[in-house]
Amino acid sequence: PGLASAYTTDIVPTYPAARGTPTAADVRAALAAGWLAREVALVRPRVILCIGQLAFEAVTRDVLGDRTAPRVSAAFAALTRGRSPWHWQGAVVLPWLHPSGANAAFAGWWARYRAG
Numbered sequence: 001p002g003l004a005s006a007y008t009t010d011i012v013p014t015y016p017a018a019r020g021t022p023t024a025a026d027v028r029a030a031l032a033a034g035w036l037a038r039e040v041a042l043v044r045p046r047v048i049l050c051i052g053q054l055a056f057e058a059v060t061r062d063v064l065g066d067r068t069a070p071r072v073s074a075a076f077a078a079l080t081r082g083r084s085p086w087h088w089q090g091a092v093v094l095p096w097l098h099p100s101g102a103n104a105a106f107a108g109w110w111a112r113y114r115a116g
Contacts, residue, residue, distance in 0.1 A: 007043050011036060011058045025081050037063070045091045052098030060086055060092055073097060073105040 060069035075095035088091035
């Protein structure tokens with residue numbers, strides 16, 4: 001069995017792109033509104049892929065209450081050594097590096113991946 005379908009969403013679904021990166025206050029307000037929890041309950045994903053620090057912190061710290069969760073780059077690196085310790089509503093929560101050109105951790109990983 002492979003990935004038959006994918007559903008994408010955003011931590012802050014109504015955020016205007018012209019404002020730049022959402023703030024922690026924007027994320028808290030969006031989580032308090034309950035959009036993400038309702039989407040996860042309806043879609044019932046097997047995997048929740050948190051792309052970038054903002055998404056990873058929102059799920060692990062704000063939703064799951066894990067105040068000891070590492071930075072997304074450290075959590076991503078740890079995936080090669082085992083399984084994810086985070087789960088939400090039956091889905092495994094995975095950290096992923098944001099593919100921004102400004103993200104040095106992603107650039108280094110991508111260079112190593114392409115080199116084989």
